[in-house]
Amino acid sequence: MNEAASAPSVVLAEPHVIVRREGAVTRVTLNRPRALNALTKQMVIDVREALEAAHSDGSGAVLLDGAGDRGFCGGGDIKAMTAGGGAGALEFLREEYRTDHAIRVARLPVVGIMDGVTMGGGIGLTGHASVRVVTERSRLAMPETRIGIVPDVGGSLLLAGAPGRLGDLLASVSGSMTAGDAIALGFADYFVPSSRLDELYRRLREGEDPGRAAAEVAEEPPAAPLLAAREWFDGIADAALGSAEQTLADPLTAARRLAAALAAAGTSEARALAAELHRVNPTAVVVALAQLARVRSLRLELADVLADDFRVLGRLTARADFAEGVRAQLIDKDGKPAWSPATLETVDAAEIARILDPKLATGETELAL
Numbered sequence: 526m527n528e529a530a531s532a533p534s535v536v537l538a539e540p541h542v543i544v545r546r547e548g549a550v551t552r553v554t555l556n557r558p559r560a561l562n563a564l565t566k567q568m569v570i571d572v573r574e575a576l577e578a579a580h581s582d583g584s585g586a587v588l589l590d591g592a593g594d595r596g597f598c599g600g601g602d603i604k605a606m607t608a609g610g611g612a613g614a615l616e617f618l619r620e621e622y623r624t625d626h627a628i629r630v631a632r633l634p635v636v637g638i639m640d641g642v643t644m645g646g647g648i649g650l651t652g653h654a655s656v657r658v659v660t661e662r663s664r665l666a667m668p669e670t671r672i673g674i675v676p677d678v679g680g681s682l683l684l685a686g687a688p689g690r691l692g693d694l695l696a697s698v699s700g701s702m703t704a705g706d707a708i709a710l711g712f713a714d715y716f717v718p719s720s721r722l723d724e725l726y727r728r729l730r731e732g733e734d735p736g737r738a739a740a741e742v743a744e745e746p747p748a749a750p751l752l753a754a755r756e757w758f759d760g761i762a763d764a765a766l767g768s769a770e771q772t773l774a775d776p777l778t779a780a781r782r783l784a785a786a787l788a789a790a791g792t793s794e795a796r797a798l799a800a801e802l803h804r805v806n807p808t809a810v811v812v813a814l815a816q817l818a819r820v821r822s823l824r825l826e827l828a829d830v831l832a833d834d835f836r837v838l839g840r841l842t843a844r845a846d847f848a849e850g851v852r853a854q855l856i857d858k859d860g861k862p863a864w865s866p867a868t869l870e871t872v873d874a875a876e877i878a879r880i881l882d883p884k885l886a887t888g889e890t891e892l893a894l
Contacts, residue, residue, distance in 0.1 A: 542571035543592070544578075548730030550586045550636075551579035558593025563602035564646045566617045572650065573624040579633055586634040586735045588726065589650060596642025596664070598650065603672070603851055607842075614842045615835075618677070619892060621646055622831040625678050626894045629653040629827050634735040639663050639707070640719055649678025652712055653827060656735045659704040660719040661747070665712055666701035670805040672850030673864070674841045675813040677834040679827050685820040686711050689755045690762035696813040697783075698801045702751060709749035715739040716746035757794055761786045766814065769822035776815035776881070777874050780807075783814070784869055806846050806862070807869045811877050812837065819881075828894050833883075835892035840880045 543554040553575045555562035572589070579587050591597035606617045628635050628650060637651025640660045645667060651657055659665075667676040667684070676684060676696050684692030687710040694700060695710075707713040717725055721742050728738035765782040766772045772779045787799035802810060816837065820830060841847055846864055853862035866872050885891060 540571075541565065541568050542575070544571070544575040546582070546584065547588075547726075549584065549732035550588050550726075550729045551575060551582070551584040552588045552590070552726075555589075555591040555598055558591075558595065560602065561596050561599030561642060562591040562593065562647070563599050563605075564621065564650075565602050565605045566620050569617075569621045569624040569646075569650075573620075573627050576624075576627055576631055576633075576635070580631070584633060585732050586636055586729055587631070588636045588638070588729055589628075589654065590638040590640065591647075594641070596647075596662075597637075597639050598644070598647025599642055600645030600647055600668075603855055607848075607851065611839075611843050615839055615890075618835055618838055621649060621678065622835055622892055623894060625649040625653055626828060626831055629679075631655070636729065636735050636739070638722065639665060639713060640722065644668055645680075646678055648680055648683070648712065652683050653679055656715070656739050657713040658715050658717050658722075658725070658739055658743075659707050659713040659746075660717055660722065661704060662719055663704040663707060663713075664701055665707050666699065667695065668699040668701075670697060670809040670813055671699045672854050673806040673809055673844065673846035673848075673862075674838060674850075675809050675816055677838050679830050679834065681813075681816045681820050681834070682825065682827055682830045683710075683712055685817045688752070689759040690766075691751055691755060691758070692817055693762050693766065693783075693814055694754060694758055694798070695751075696817055697780075697810045698798060698805055700751075703747065703749070705747040705749040706751040708746045709752055715743040717743050754794065757790070757792050758798070761790060761795060766818075769818040772814060772818035773822055776811050776818070777869075777872055777877050780811040780814055780872075781869050803868070806850060806864050807866060807872050808844070808846060808864075808876065808880075809841065810869065811872060812841070812880055815877070815881055831894065832892045836883070836885065836889065837880060839889060 635654040636656040637654035641662045667680045725742045765786045
């Protein structure tokens with residue numbers, strides 16, 4: 526009897542991050558296509574280790590993309606992130622933010638390909654890269670206020686730099702961006718049609734300068750629909766929120782003024798936004814607006830923003846609203862979270878102050894980069 530022939534076959538699972546050298550470039554591919562390449566702690570560690578290895582093996586650049594045809598990355602794997610409780614969530618965030626920062630300060634050019642859906646943690650990996658590419662399939666979002674937290678992974682730095690008050694709009698209601706929006710708002714640099722990505726990859730393999738290669742393959746970006754929102758939103762937000770310093774002085778009152786002004790506005794767009802503002806987590810709305818104001822007021826760099834993110838997310842993920850948001854959006858998927866408090870009018874100013882306090886509380890640790 527041939528024992529080898531009769532033995533059951535063993536199917537080895539593919540790694541969730543595939544790293545290989547392709548000519549002059551190290552290509553790093555997120556490889557969980559069925560899960561929209563959602564990030565686990567080990568995946569962000571693997572990406573960082575691949576970047577570190579590329580620094581010493583003669584690579585000319587690092588190419589970061591995602592497997593499958595749905596998107597680059599749908600964000601962090603919230604179920605995996607929360608499986609270890611609060612401590613597990615913090616460990617995931619610590620490793621994720623370390624990788625985001627490593628991409629920003631890398632000695633090699635990092636080319637981030639945001640083809641398809643790119644949300645949350647996916648923006649953390651690509652939004653701080655030196656060459657950021659979107660395609661006609663790109664759809665970017667920071668959807669955190671829908672689950673009781675706020676834009677992290679340095680997203681508030683990108684949002685704070687968007688034209689006018691568009692960053693406040695997107696951060697508060699978890700809005701999304703097209704490829705044209707992403708370029709206009711400073712989240713991406715080049716629009717490369719998906720049909721031309723292979724040409725870009727070929728040029729990178731051949732050792733061409735990544736920025737020049739992307740620029741020569743890129744085409745005129747499509748329209749940016751979000752820019753039209755400035756016509757009605759900027760004036761409302763300026764009056765309601767005031768300066769960054771004014772928002773920081775009393776973020777709860779500023780958020781309430783914004784919600785009231787939108788509801789009272791004469792345009793259907795403003796009233797629709799007001800309705801959306803009442804669907805997302807009210808505590809997170811206040812904190813998100815305050816975080817953007819803090820970035821603007823203090824002109825923070827990425828390392829400081831990530832340190833803030835780590836402290837604030839640690840406090841938000843420990844709240845019941847986070848578990849409820851995850852249940853409503855990702856587990857039961859009923860889209861009906863029971864927030865506590867349920868409205869901006871009932872949010873507690875003392876709780877907002879606690880969440881935003883820049884001093885570490887007992888038992889909290891600092892993010893070391």
